[in-house]
Amino acid sequence: MTSLVVLDLSFNDLEGPLPATLGHHFKHSPLRELYLSDNFLTQLSLEKILPQLSELVVLDVAGNYLNGVITEAHLQNFTRLKVLDLSLNELILNASSNWIPNFQLESINLGNCQMGPRFPQWPQNQNRILKLDMSNASISGTVPDWFWYISSSMEHLFLHYNQLRGELPNLSSKVTLLTLVISGNEFEGHLPQFPSTIETLNLFNNQFSGSLPDCRTYGQILVYLSLAYNQLSGKIPESIGHLINLKWLFLNYNSLSGEIPQSLQSCTSLVVLALGKNALSGSIPTWLGESFKNLQGISLHHNAFEGNTPVQLCQLRHLNYLDFSFNLLSGPIPLCIHNFLQMVGKEGEHSVHSLDASYTKDELKSQMWIWSSVKYGPLFKTMDLSHNMLSGEIPREVTSLIGLTHLNLSYNYLKGSYSLLYWGHEIVVLSRFIKQPAFWHYSSQRF
Incomplete structure (x- = not known):
């Protein structure tokens, strides 16, 4: 050789x-x-x-x-x-x-x-960096100011799962930056400006506060945005509709209020929409089912949504995760739920992992943080409508959802005779009694 x-x-x-x-x-x-x-x-x-x-x-x-x-x-x-x-x-x-x-x-x-606990100093002399990954490296403390400007050509930066502190500077001048992942740290303060070139922005599980900024500052090529598990408040801005290429949106586990902005329907490429555990209100928009043909996961749990569950949601043929639990929803369960082909089991495996065949081998390795950070397993097909005020008969169409791994209809006003459903290898009992919890609940963390 x-x-x-x-x-x-x-x-x-x-x-x-x-x-x-x-x-x-x-x-x-x-x-x-x-x-x-x-x-x-x-x-x-x-x-x-x-x-x-x-x-x-x-x-x-x-x-x-x-x-x-x-x-x-x-x-x-x-x-x-x-x-x-x-x-x-x-x-x-x-x-x-x-x-x-x-x-x-x-x-x-x-x-x-x-590499920790001190922040390493040697990268300060590396001025040609395109990609830097120092995630889960046991580094703690405040990020030094020089670090954010070490390379004018930086494209991908991963610092997730450390114990880093401080406020983020204005990064709008980092025009080459495509990916920024700093989830699982202790960064705080208001959200700064980011470059309009950004494609992936993951600030999950930090301590950011204040309101959401004007989304027009993010640019229209943003594909992944996670601000989940922070302390953000105020309304979701109408400018969210500017992000027309957005596929993953995680705003869950904050203190956001108001209604889902109508402009969101412009984001027709959405695959996952996570707004759970906020203080959102109003009705669930009918256009959620009409605008998002590729939607696979939708989470609105622990809010104050009221009114009926719109039948238009049944147009979401690829949906495999639906969580509307802990709201004020009323009326019947739509009879058309058998249109969720993923839950019925009539579609081949079509998960969010496989949507972008354009990823290279190296890029696929870097995408692993997406699923570890959001605690969302697309293989666990879920429907959770528990803790609402749903009424009427449990529709027989529920029995067609044999692809489900998790079903929870407990704590509603549903009625009907006992039904014994064979769910793959699982057995689920739906009780005829009002306000009775189902004996089987899923234990995976919500997103």
């Missing part, structure tokens, strides 16, 4: 340790790119192998079971390195505060590496 330039063994079933002499075999070869990601490699002593691979431009060992401590001494001879991916292992990256690397990285993937 004296002329080998690229070696890609990723996404196989390789297991066990690799020999510590691995790098020795390539020491005098032109090898520049090494991919070993997504295998079952263990006990790979990187600190012994790395000095022998110092001519590499790309080093990718993500998604294995590697452990050990890596210091700047193991990386000091690397001068050509542009891509470093150590993510999703059990590695510790221990670099001193005065370390200045001899390389300039374009892609830094250190998610799940232990």
Whole structure:
């Protein structure tokens, strides 16, 4: 292998340790790119192998079971390195505060590496970064001011699941930024301005307060927006309709009030709409079923919606998650619910995971945070209408929803004789008694 330039063994079933002499075999070869990601490699002593691979431009060992401590001494001879991916292992990256690397990285993937508790200083000297991932890295404290401006070409930034604090600066000048994920931290204050180029914005589970800003500042290419689990208040602005390419919208678990703005129906690409656990009121708009042909998940639980459940919702043929629990809804359950083909089980598996076939392998790895952050499993097909004031007979059409894994109609004014329904491998009992809780409830966290 004296002329080998690229070696890609990723996404196989390789297991066990690799020999510590691995790098020795390539020491005098032109090898520049090494991919070993997504295998079952263990006990790979990187600190012994790395000095022998110092001519590499790309080093990718993500998604294995590697452990050990890596210091700047193991990386000091690397001068050509542009891509470093150590993510999703059990590695510790221990670099001193005065370390200045001899390389300039374009892609830094250190998610799940232990780098804290202090915020690392060495990225300050990396000014060509396109992608930086320091998620779940046990970093705490306030983010230094210099960090937000280290690279004028930054496109993707992931800092989620640390213990980071402080207020976000005005990021509108970061015109190259496409992805910002800082969920699961302790950032606070009002929402700042973001660049109009942003495509993915995930601020889930922080301490942001105040009202939602004018959505026109986000630009029209925003696809994913999560502001869930914060302390936001006020009304959802009419400018939400400006986000015509939005597919995922998570505003749940805040203190938002008022009605669902009519302008939202302009967001015809919506796949998931999560507004649960707020103080929203009014009726459920009929256009939810008329405008969103691709909607797969809708969550309005724990609000103050009233009136009937609109029959137009039955037009949502791809719907596999519906949660209207803990509202003031009245009237009957629509007879047309058998039109939910996902719940009936007449459609092939069509989950939000597979909507964007345009993702590359590297981009798909970075999308894993979406589902871990929103606690939404699209494989758990759910209908929850509990804790309302629904009345009338439980429609026989419910028995056609054999694709459901979770059903909850408890705490309503529904009536009828006992029905024993075979739900795949589950048995669900719907009681004829008023205000009686069903004995089976799902335990997965709502979104």
